[in-house]
Amino acid sequence: MASLPEQLPSFSTLLSLYASFSAMAMLIRTLFNEILPKRFQTYISAKFFDIASACLSSDFTFIIEERWQAVHNETFRAVEAYLPTRVGPSTESLLIGSNEPLNPRALPKQRIPVDCKIVDEFHGMRLEWTLCNSVDSNKYFHREKRYFRLCCKKGDRDRVMKSYLPHIASTAQSILNRRETLNIYTYDQESSVWESVVFKHPATFETLAMEPELKQLIKGDLDSFVARKDFFKGVGRAWKRGYLLYGPPGTGKSSLVAAIANYLRYNIYDLQVQTARSDADLRHILTSTTNRSILLIEDIDCGSKVSHDRTRVQDVQEDTQDEQQSPSCISSNDPGVTLSGLLNFLDGLWSSCGDERIIIFTTNHKEKLDPALLRPGRMDVHIYMDYCTPAAFRKLSATYLGIEHHPSFVTIENLLQCVTVTPAEVAQQLMKSDDPEAVLQSFIHFLGSKRDQEIETGS
Ligand SMILES: Nc1ncnc2c1ncn2[C@@H]1O[C@H](COP(=O)(O)OP(=O)(O)OP(=O)(O)O)[C@@H](O)[C@H]1O
Numbered sequence: 001m002a003s004l005p006e007q008l009p010s011f012s013t014l015l016s017l018y019a020s021f022s023a024m025a026m027l028i029r030t031l032f033n034e035i036l037p038k039r040f041q042t043y044i045s046a047k048f049f050d051i052a053s054a055c056l057s058s059d060f061t062f063i064i065e066e067r068w069q070a071v072h073n074e075t076f077r078a079v080e081a082y083l084p085t086r087v088g089p090s091t092e093s094l095l096i097g098s099n100e101p102l103n104p105r106a107l108p109k110q111r112i113p114v115d116c117k118i119v120d121e122f123h124g125m126r127l128e129w130t131l132c133n134s135v136d137s138n139k140y141f142h143r144e145k146r147y148f149r150l151c152c153k154k155g156d157r158d159r160v161m162k163s164y165l166p167h168i169a170s171t172a173q174s175i176l177n178r179r180e181t182l183n184i185y186t187y188d189q190e191s192s193v194w195e196s197v198v199f200k201h202p203a204t205f206e207t208l209a210m211e212p213e214l215k216q217l218i219k220g221d222l223d224s225f226v227a228r229k230d231f232f233k234g235v236g237r238a239w240k241r242g243y244l245l246y247g248p249p250g251t252g253k254s255s256l257v258a259a260i261a262n263y264l265r266y267n268i269y270d271l272q273v274q275t276a277r278s279d280a281d282l283r284h285i286l287t288s289t290t291n292r293s294i295l296l297i298e299d300i301d302c303g304s305k306v307s308h309d310r311t312r313v314q315d316v317q318e319d320t321q322d323e324q325q326s327p328s329c330i331s332s333n334d335p336g337v338t339l340s341g342l343l344n345f346l347d348g349l350w351s352s353c354g355d356e357r358i359i360i361f362t363t364n365h366k367e368k369l370d371p372a373l374l375r376p377g378r379m380d381v382h383i384y385m386d387y388c389t390p391a392a393f394r395k396l397s398a399t400y401l402g403i404e405h406h407p408s409f410v411t412i413e414n415l416l417q418c419v420t421v422t423p424a425e426v427a428q429q430l431m432k433s434d435d436p437e438a439v440l441q442s443f444i445h446f447l448g449s450k451r452d453q454e455i456e457t458g459s
């Protein structure tokens with residue numbers, strides 16, 4: 001007869017083990033219920049539930065937040081561009097809209113609404129996407145945080161990382177490269193986000209009236225910037241290019257910015273430095289911009305707080321004077337942006353955040369800028385936008401009147417040699433009538449009286 005193995009515990013041993021376990025469980029339960037505060041109990045139960053359900057579930061979730069390590073997350077941007085192309089029969093809602101009157105040839109654009117589920121298929125994997133929104137706020141700030149949740153089977157996790165996400169990256173790249181509409185963004189301090197509208201400025205290098213050699217030089221510089229990613233890496237520089245456009249009002253600085261955006265197909269972030277409350281705020285604002293874009297800071301001399309590094313006390317004292325001169329300069333108790341805060345972004349350590357960025361400053365008064373901003377190498381290219389030259393006039397005449405040669409050009413070009421007139425003034429004169437002959441005669445008259453005035457005042 002087979003006997004029981006010797007090592008099997010006896011019934012009485014089992015009974016005493018059971019009693020010890022029960023006592024221990026009772027003790028743990030009492031500790032849990034009586035000693036731990038209620039909120040810890042809830043937290044621990046929730047965590048336990050999470051861990052248990054994660055172990056039992058066969059799904060895996062990726063979270064892709066809008067920001068990654070303090071700057072804009074390019075993976076988020078790629079998904080944002082890619083997902084609208086994956087809208088299918090299972091999609092329950094969509095955001096649609098258009099900045100133009102609806103017509104059959106310009107159907108509204110699609111965007112993914114918050115909480116809407118998009119199901120994608122890739123190489124036999126089922127991938128469920130949801131755009132989520134949460135609010136991060138305390139008594140100092142209120143920021144909305146957007147993120148994508150991607151659910152897949154646990155077993156597909158590696159394939160998602162190794163082949164699906166790279167597929168999204170390359171698809172998004174080609175979508176962004178051929179983007180039809182450009183956006184111009186302005187920063188909304190209230191909600192701490194960049195607000196965008198469609199950018200449809202008609203200025204192009206073709207319509208710009210400036211010396212042809214200068215135009216060629218700028219286009220060449222832009223082309224080489226875009227093509228030389230590896231060069232920038234190789235020489236240890238951030239892939240950025242800074243332009244300072246300076247010259248009198250109405251000489252085409254903003255038009256040149258629009259022409260650059262249209263040429264490169266880059267979005268524009270139009271920043272009023274005065275809207276940033278502090279250097280930390282400026283850092284947040286600038287790190288929320290995306291790659292392949294232009295950061296535009298117009299009238300940099302007007303943002304008096306960044307023209308020179310000053311203490312807060314000085315700022316507050318000068319605010320009252322500044323306010324009268326420049327309504328755009330905000331008055332507040334905030335410390336404001338300092339020059340060093342801005343320079344840190346131009347070529348300091350923070351300049352390495354982001355790729356393929358063009359930074360453009362414009363000013364009417366280059367002489368008012370702090371020498372630190374003008375130091376060689378800080379803004380790579382300084383472009384002087386001049387008064388109207390004969391070559392610029394010929395371009396404006398071709399654009400506005402459709403005339404490239406005319407006998408009165410000789411008189412006009414002679415007058416332009418001695419009269420200071422901006423391209424904006426010329427454009428205004430050339431738009432006066434749709435009769436080109438009458439326009440040219442009136443323009444000669446305009447230049448003549450301007451010359452007489454200048455002789456009289458000795459300017
Ligand atoms: N170089 C130019 N070529 C073509 N058009 C021009 C040029 N300069 C000015 N204009 C015309 O004048 C208008 C005003 O020009 P723009 O706003 O570009 O000047 P700006 O130099 O930016 O002036 P400000 O210093 O006041 O900002 C433009 O909308 C455009 O129609």
Ligand SMILES: [Mg+2]
Pocket residue numbers: 253254255298362
């Ligand atoms: Mg301008």
